[in-house]
Amino acid sequence: MPRVLLVEDEPAIADTLVYALETECFTVTHAVTGADALAAASREPHDFAILDIGLPDMTGLDVCRRLRETSAIPVLFLTARDGEVDRILGLELGGDDYVTKPFSPREIVARVRAILRRSGNGGAPPNITPALDSAAGLHHDKSAMRIHFAGTTLDLTAHEYKLLLVLMEKPGRVFTRDQLLDHAWQDPGAVTDRTVDAHIKSIRAKLRAACGGAENLIETRRGLGYSLAPGL
Ligand code: CA
16 A cells, blocks of 8 residues: 655645545555654655645745655645745656645545556556546556556456446446346356355455455445445
8 A cells, every 4th residue: 555645734635635545545644744744754654745835834845855865755746826836847846746726635646646657656557548447446457457456456357357347337326136247247147146246245355455445345235236336
């Protein structure tokens, strides 16, 4: 699980971001001041830093400079004003990025993933088409015929892979066991509803192994079938 150092002094923003990142299986260290952030960074290594520019004791840019003395940690800056954007652009951003407030937590998570992917440091592996091929934190790598979750490649059997793909096509939609059988088995007559249940159980266990927060990713609709959680 990638470790994120989040440095943000506005509690409401920090809370939403911590929640969004933890839901997506990041481990988050939250610091309110630049000094706290640098102390946390020296205590343990982090894979990523999200730095608010306006901090009580120094700027996010100062924090970045200090972090870079000892590591090449990728950084996403959070800015409140246009003037701050100018200052960020004055830096050699390299693999880093920035977002202007207000932003959606979802956007931040997507940016963090993208930067981690570019820097080859955790996150989902490359070669994945976003948008249509991702749902509820799952990513489908079409060419490799694999599904990634929380930065891990799921080790699925052929039927589990097909089942999960069907669910990913329409997050939130309930699929009956018959529909799932039709889509995922070439000869559905040979198997029973129980087979679907057993495979779902196994997929859930693999999701759970990849990320502890995966509990409700595949929902059971009693008497109806299964659906994939619509996501954040
Ligand atoms: Ca601030």
